Amino acid sequence: xxxxxxxxxxxxxxxxxxxxxxxxxxxxxxxxxxxxxxxxxxxxxxxxxxxxxxxxxxxxxxxxxxxxxxxxxxxxxxxxxxxxxxxxxxxxxxxxxxxxxxxxxxxxxxxxxxxxxxxxxxxxxxxxxxxxxxxxxxxxxxxxxxxxxxxxxxxxxxxxxxxxxxxxxxxxxxxxxxxxxxxxxxxxxxxxxxxxxxxxxxxxxxxxxxxxxxxxxxxxxxxxxxxxxxxxxxxxxxxxxxxxxxxxxxxxxxxxxxxxxxxxxxxxxxxxxxxxxxxxxxxxxxxxxxxxxxxxxxxxxxxxxxxxxxxxxxxxxxxxxxxxxxxxxxxxx
Amino acid sequence: xxxxxxxxxxxxxxxxxxxxxxxxxxxxxxxxxxxxxxxxxxxxxxxxxxxxxxxxxxxxxxxxxxxxxxxxxxxxxxxxxxxxxxxxxxxxxxxxxxxxxxxxxxxxxxxxxxxxxxxxxxxxxxxxxxxxxxxxxxxxxxxxxxxxxxxxxxxxxxxxxxxxxxxxxxxxxxxxxxxxxxxxxxxxxxxxxxxxxxxxxxxxxxxxxxxxxxxxxxxxxxxxxxxxxxxxxxxxxxxxxxxxxxxxxxxxxxxxxxxxxxxxxxxxxxxxxxxxxxxxxxxxxxxxxxxxxxxxxxxxxxxxxxxxxxxxxxxxxxxxxxxxxxxxxxxxx
DNA sequence: CAACGTTGTTTCAACGTTGTAAACAGTGGC
DNA sequence: GCCACTGTTTACAACGTTGAAACAACGTTG
Numbered sequence: 001x002x003x004x005x006x007x008x009x010x011x012x013x014x015x016x017x018x019x020x021x022x023x024x025x026x027x028x029x030x031x032x033x034x035x036x037x038x039x040x041x042x043x044x045x046x047x048x049x050x051x052x053x054x055x056x057x058x059x060x061x062x063x064x065x066x067x068x069x070x071x072x073x074x075x076x077x078x079x080x081x082x083x084x085x086x087x088x089x090x091x092x093x094x095x096x097x098x099x100x101x102x103x104x105x106x107x108x109x110x111x112x113x114x115x116x117x118x119x120x121x122x123x124x125x126x127x128x129x130x131x132x133x134x135x136x137x138x139x140x141x142x143x144x145x146x147x148x149x150x151x152x153x154x155x156x157x158x159x160x161x162x163x164x165x166x167x168x169x170x171x172x173x174x175x176x177x178x179x180x181x182x183x184x185x186x187x188x189x190x191x192x193x194x195x196x197x198x199x200x201x202x203x204x205x206x207x208x209x210x211x212x213x214x215x216x217x218x219x220x221x222x223x224x225x226x227x228x229x230x231x232x233x234x235x236x237x238x239x240x241x242x243x244x245x246x247x248x249x250x251x252x253x254x255x256x257x258x259x260x261x262x263x264x265x266x267x268x269x270x271x272x273x274x275x276x277x278x279x280x281x282x283x284x285x286x287x288x289x290x291x292x293x294x295x296x297x298x299x300x301x302x303x304x305x306x307x308x309x310x311x312x313x314x315x316x317x318x319x320x321x322x323x324x325x326x327x328x329x330x331x332x333x
Numbered sequence: 334x335x336x337x338x339x340x341x342x343x344x345x346x347x348x349x350x351x352x353x354x355x356x357x358x359x360x361x362x363x364x365x366x367x368x369x370x371x372x373x374x375x376x377x378x379x380x381x382x383x384x385x386x387x388x389x390x391x392x393x394x395x396x397x398x399x400x401x402x403x404x405x406x407x408x409x410x411x412x413x414x415x416x417x418x419x420x421x422x423x424x425x426x427x428x429x430x431x432x433x434x435x436x437x438x439x440x441x442x443x444x445x446x447x448x449x450x451x452x453x454x455x456x457x458x459x460x461x462x463x464x465x466x467x468x469x470x471x472x473x474x475x476x477x478x479x480x481x482x483x484x485x486x487x488x489x490x491x492x493x494x495x496x497x498x499x500x501x502x503x504x505x506x507x508x509x510x511x512x513x514x515x516x517x518x519x520x521x522x523x524x525x526x527x528x529x530x531x532x533x534x535x536x537x538x539x540x541x542x543x544x545x546x547x548x549x550x551x552x553x554x555x556x557x558x559x560x561x562x563x564x565x566x567x568x569x570x571x572x573x574x575x576x577x578x579x580x581x582x583x584x585x586x587x588x589x590x591x592x593x594x595x596x597x598x599x600x601x602x603x604x605x606x607x608x609x610x611x612x613x614x615x616x617x618x619x620x621x622x623x624x625x626x627x628x629x630x631x632x633x634x635x636x637x638x639x640x641x642x643x644x645x646x647x648x649x650x651x652x653x654x655x656x657x658x659x660x661x662x663x664x665x666x
Numbered sequence: 667c668a669a670c671g672t673t674g675t676t677t678c679a680a681c682g683t684t685g686t687a688a689a690c691a692g693t694g695g696c
Numbered sequence: 697g698c699c700a701c702t703g704t705t706t707a708c709a710a711c712g713t714t715g716a717a718a719c720a721a722c723g724t725t726g
Contacts, residue, residue, distance in 0.1 A: 004712055015676050020714060028673055045469070050449050051387040052712035055681050060384060062395075062427070062449075069413065071609070076409035080402065083428060092449065094395070094425045095416060116383050116395075116425065136378075221613040250613055257615040276404070277610050280554040280583055282590040337682055348706050353684060361703055385682035388711050 003044035012040040023048065060118050063303060066096040066108045067123040067144075072219065072247060073275035075123070078144075081296030082121065089304060091118075100191075100218070102126035109135050119303045125191045140306040144299045145192065154306060154315050156298040158290045158322045160192045164199025166324060167270050167288050168242050172207050174268055174330060176240035179204065180212035182227050182252060183219065183244025196244045196272065212238055216248065224251025232259060239267055240330075246271035246278045246287055253281060253329070269329040283328030290322045336377035345373040356381065393451050396636060399429040399441045400456040400477075405552065405580060406608035408456070411477075414629030415454065422637060424451075433524075433551065435459035442468050452636045458524045473639040477632045478525065487639060487648050489631040491623045491655045493525045497532025499657060500603050500621050501575050505540050507601055507663060509573035512537065513545035515560050515585060516552065516577025529577045529605065545571055549581065557584025565592055572600055573663075579604035579611045579620055586614060586662070602662040616661030623655045 005023070009016045014033060021029055022037040023046075029037075040046075054060045065082050067075045083093045094117065098104040105127045108120060119140035124132075132143075133152040143155035171179050181200040185193040197213065204211050214231050216223040224243060228251065231238055243249035249271030256267055263269050263283050271278060271287040278285030298318050338356070342349045347366060354362055355370040356379075362370075373379075387393045398415050400408045416426045427450065431437040438460045441453060452473035457465075465476075466485040476488035504512050514533040518526040530546065537544050547564050549556040557576060561584065564571055576582035582604030589600055596602050596616050604611060604620040611618030631651050 005714095006712075016712090017677080017714075018675060020712095021675085024714085028675090030674060033674080049388070049712050051384050051393060052681090053714080054384040055382070055388050055683090055711090056713045056715085058681075070403075070416070071406070071410040071413045073404070073406060073409070076406070077404040079428070080404045080430065083403070083430060092427045094427050095412070097413060097416060221609060225613065250610070254613045254615055254617075276554060277583070280558065280587045282587055282615065284587075338684095339682080349682090350684075350707080351705060353682095354705085357684080361705090363704065366704080382682050385711090386684080388681090388713085389683045389685085391711075 002049075003046050004049065005046075007044055008037065008040045008046055011044065012036045059307075060116055061090065062092045062094060062117050063300075064094050064096050064108065064117045064120045066098055066105070066120060068098055068100040068125055070095060070097055073277060074245065074247075074273040077275065078292050078296060081293045082300060085297045085300040089300070091300075098125070100125035106131070109141070110137055119307050121299050121303060126187070140303055142299050142303045142306065144295065151317075152315055154302045154317070156295055156302060156318045156320055157192075158288075158295070158320050160195035161199040161202070163272065163288045163290075163322050164196040164242070164244075165203045166199075167272065167286075168200045168203035170286070170324060170326070170330065171240040171242060171268055171270060172203060172209065174240065174264075176238075176268055177209055178212065178236060178238045179209060179240040179242065180214060180231055180238035181244070182214045182216070182224065182231065182241050183248050184213050184215045185217070186215060193244055200242055219245045219247055221247050221251035221254070224248030225255045226251075228252035228255040232256070232261075237267075240264075241267060241269050243269070243271045246273040246275045246285060249285055249287070249329075250277055250281060253283075253285070264328070264330050264332055274325055278327070281329075283332075286327045286330040287325050288322050289325045291320050295320045335382075336379050337382065338379075340377055341370065341373045341379055344377065345369045392640075393449055394423065395425045395427060395450050396633075397427050397429050397441065397450045397453045399431055399438070399453060401431055401433040401458055403428060403430055406610060407578065407580075407606040410608065411625050411629060414626045415633060418630045418633040422633070424633075431458070433458035439464070442474070443470055452640050454632050454636060459520070473636055475632050475636045475639065477628065484650075485648055487635045487650070489628055489635060489651045489653055490525075491621075491628070491653050493528035494532040494535070496605065496621045496623075496655050497529040497575070497577075498536045499532075500605065500619075501533045501536035503619070503657060503659070503663065504573040504575060504601055504603060505536060505542065507573065507597070509571075509601055510542055511545065511569060511571045512542060512573040512575065513547060513564055513571035514575050514577070515547045515549070515557065515564065516581050517546050517548045518550070519548060526577055533575055552578045552580055554580050554584035554587070557581030558588045559584075561585035561588040562592075565589070565594075570600075573597075574600060574602050576602070576604045579606040579608045579618060582618055582620070582662075583610055583614060586616075586618070597661070597663050597665055607658055611660070614662075616665075619660045619663040620658050621655050622658045624653050628653045 005016045005019045008019045019037055022034055063086060070076055086093045096108055105124060121142045121144050123144045124146055129151050141153045143153050145157050146155055183193060184197050185191060214227040216227050241252060243252055249269055253269055256263055261267055271285050274287045274289030278287055298320060338349045338352045341352045352370055355367055396419060398412060403409055419426045429441055438457060454475050454477050456477045457479055462484050474486045476486050478490050479488055516526060517530050518524060547560040549560050574585060576585055582602055586602055589596055594600055604618050607620045607622030611620055
C-alpha cells in the first residue's frame, strides 16, 4: 500500500489536515509549511486514495458508457471520443455492453452497478420511452444516438430522419427508381431504425417512388450480406440501396460483388455512420458522417451538467451535425 | 442518496453489523432475524456503497485495460472479450487509450490512476523490458499480446514468430517468390512488429528467397495503403504480401485493386488478426486468427491470480492458440 | 489598548463498510 | 447449580479523506 496523508503528516511534522490542504491547493498555507509538505509528498510518492475521497465526497469520478457492442466500429470510434472527452474532466469511463438486450439495458438503468458511477451515457436499443420515464434510480443519465420523442432524459443525436432522407434523395438524384432500404428492425423500441426508415419513406413518397424494405435483426455485416441476397433474389431487384448503417452496407457490398454485379453501375450503395472501413473498401462507400467527436463531447457535457445540477431541470435534447460523404459506391471513380 | 446499512438496521431493529452479516451471507444468523433484515433491505432497496467497501477492503473491483486505440477493430473485439471475462468476476473494466505513446504507457505503469484500479492489463507498444523491470508501482500487471523476452511481468500472447512464419510459408507455398512484408516499425520497443518480421525472415531464409520489407508508422488502413503504393512503385513489385495486421492488409487491398491489379492472381495478400472486416471484404482476406476469447480469459485469470497472490511469485508466460484462415485473397474463389 | 479581522494550523467528526473481539443466550454434561 | 460449548448478536475501531469549527498568533482599527 502507498503512503497516506497520515504518513506524510508524520514525516513533515504537521497535521493531516494541513497535508490535505496542500494536496488540494488550499490558499492559506505558509510557504515554509508548503515546502516541507511537498518535500514529504514527493519523498513518499503520495497518491490520494480515491475510494476514501469518494466516500467522503459522494462522487466516484467514474461514468459508465453503455452501448450495444464494442466490436462494432461505429461504437468503438464513438467510445474513443467519449473516453477522450471524459478524460478532460479527469473522469474514467467503464464500458458496459448491452448487446441490445432489454434485460441488460434495464439493469443498467436500475443502477445495478451500485454506487460505482456518477452517471451513465446510454445508447439505447431495446428500452422504450415509457420504461425510461418510470425508472426510480436517480443516477444522472444521458441518451446517446437516439431520439426518443419527448423522452424523460437528456439526449443527443443527429437528426436521423433528415439524414436518412438526405441520403435517399442523393440516390434518387442519381436517376435510380428502385431504391431499397435495408436495415428495418422488428423489435427495436427506441433504436434508430424506425427514424431512418421514416426518412427513407419521406424521400420516396416525395418522388412518388415505390418502397422496398429489407429487414435485419442486428446491424452486422453478415445480416447485411444475407438481406442483400434476399433483395437480389426478388423479381425486380433494386438499382440502389440505402443501408441503415455502414456495416450492413459493407455486408451488402460483399454480396453484390460476389454476384458479379458492379457498384455503382448496376447497384448504387450508401450507408450511414462513416466508419473507417468504408473509406478503404473497394469501392469506397458513400455514407452519412455524424460528427462523432461532437456527439461525444455534447454527451459528456450534458452528463456533467446533470451530475452537478441534480435531477431537477427539464430534459434537454441536443442535435449534432452530420455531413454527406459521396464516394465511389454511388459516384463511381 | 440510497439507504445505508444504518437505515436498514434502524428499520429492522438490529445492529448495523447484523445487517452487514446478512448482506454478506454470513452463516450464523437466525432465520427470523434474516427474514426481518431482508424485508427491510428490499423495502429500502439497499445497494452497498462500494466506495466504502473498497476503502475498508483495499480493493476497488475495477481493472484497467490499456491499449493503443479502441477504434482499431482488433482491440475493440479483444476488449469485448476482456470485459465479458471480467464481468464474470464482477469486475468493471475502464479503458485507457495509450495511442502507442511511450509517455502514456509510462503513466499507466506508474499507476497514475491513483488507487482506482486493482490491476492493469496492458497491451504495450512503446515501452521496453528494461523500463518495465524498473517500475516501482506494485499494482498487478498483465501484458497482453506481447512477448517481451524474459520480461518482468506476466504475459499472454500467441507465438507471433511462428504465426508469421506459418503465414509466410503459406504464401511461398502458392509458388510466389517475391513475397514482401508490410508493417515493420522503427520505434516500437516491444510491439509485435519485430516478432512478425522475424517470423517472415525465418520463412524466407528457409527457402532462400530475397526479403522485401515495407515500413509503416502505425497499424492503420491509410498506412497500409500508402506502403503498398510504395511497393508497387518499385522496379520489381511483389507477387505476394504479408501484412502485419489486417488493417494494413485492407489498406493495401484498396491500393492494389485501385491500381487495376487482381487479388490473388497478380498479388496474393495475407494479414493477421482476423478482424471481422476481412471476412466481408472483396476478396475475403486470408489471415491468422488468434483465439481472442482465450487471450482475454487468460489475461483476466492471470491478473486475478496476481491480485490475489501479491507480487511475490515469478512472472508467467502463457501462450494462446491461433489458426490460419485461408480465404480468397490467397486462394481465389 | 481592547475589539476585530486575517492568516495559518489543528481538532473533531463523519462518509459506509467490515474485521475483531467480546457479550449474550441457550443447551447439554457433570 | 456450575461449567463448557455453540450459536447469535453487538460494540468498537479502523480504512483515508475532507468540511466545519475552533484556535493561536498577528496586525489593524477605532
